Amino acid sequence: MTFTTSSRVGRPDRFRIVRLAHHAHRYPLVAIGGGLLAVLVTLAIAAPLFAGDPVGMDPLIRLRPPSGEHWFGTDNLGRDVFAQTMYGARISLLVGLVSGVLAASSGMLIGVIAGYVRxxxxxxxxxxxGLMSIPTFLLAIALISLTGPGIVTLIAAITVPQIPSVTRLVRSIVLSVRERPYVEAAICGGARIPKILWRHILPSTIAPLMVQGAIVCADAIITEAGLSFLGVGVPPEISSWGNMISSSRLYLATAPITIFAPGIFLAVTILAVNVLGDGLRDLLDPRSKRRG
Structure with a gap:
């Protein structure tokens, strides 16, 4: 009896693993991109447990090569590059995720209103x-100049230039969906506008929004690194990949790891987000499902 019960309990777990393996095989881009992002998020969250102190300075050990004590060596101020890189992942992932969510949600709301209310x-x-005619970096620098550098200001400065692209995408979807027979039938049946939007129009925007959100997230991470490199992004006392590259660019010949470490992690993060976006596009595209 005990054997039967345990086998029944273990059976759903096996089925779940088999299903996950099947989906990973069918959509490898989602598995690769999601797996890389999961590793990066885990490293960023667990950084206080293993990375050490990112701001502690010791001029006596400045520009040291990688060693057992300092895995990525030290920078020009004697700070541990490995600790800075791990803590810098927090800034990039936070800015990218929050900016992507804010731009997608704001663009969805504005795009639905523009597409449905003529x-x-x-x-x-x-x-x-008008917003799209202004270069993203110039608009972000202008917004940061008005309020000063900071995480909240940086997120707002990156989000605002991303909203127009999401708005145009959602508007085009709403314009095509609102002419479909089931929407016209709901209108003729006397359904209220909020109900029509919630039940018939918004679901059609979810899949494209997820893909666009991944693109916005990758663009936000690059923009944050670029603004921090220019000195108008994250304050210098906060560890970020852009700040690390900016402060170490003069020491490329003597300590290349101080630039390569944050640069490689930045490239891997952008690659993971873009691969995940491509995988989501294949996963959510009905035509790819029919081909599968």
Whole structure:
């Protein structure tokens, strides 16, 4: 009896593992991108447990090569490069994730209003065109100059330039969906506008929004690193990959690891987000499901 019960308990776990393996085999990009991001998120969250102190300085050990005590060596101020790199992952992932979510949610709301309420369409889209005509870096620098550097200001400065692209995407989807027979039937049946939007139009925007959100997240991580490199992003006392590359660029010949470590992690993070976005596009595309 005990054997039967344990086998029944273990059976769903085996089925779940088999299903996960099947999905990973069918959509390898999702598995690779999601796996890399999961590793990076785990390292960032657990950094206080194993990475050490990212701000402690010891001028006596400045620009040391990698060793058992300092895995990635030390920078020009005697700080541990490995600890800085692990803590820098927190900033990049936080800025990328929050900016992606804010840009996707704001763009979805504005795009639905522009696509469904014709009287607002012209005004909203002209504002979006105006925002898109301003280079992202210049707009971000202008916003940061008004309030000063900081995490919240940086997220806002990166999110605002990303909203127009999401808005245009959602608007185009809403314009095509609102003409479909089931939406017209709901309108003729007397359904209220909030119900039509919630039940018939918003679900059609979820899949493209997830893919666009991944693109925005990758772009936000690059923008944060670029702004920090220029000195207008994260404050210098906070460990970030852009700050590390900026402060170590003069020591490339003597201590290349101080630039290569954050640069490689930045490249891997962008690669993981882009691969995950491509995988989500294949996963959520009905045509790819029919081909599978």
């Amino acid at each position: 009287s607002f369409d012209n005004v909203i889209m002209r504002v979006m065109d």
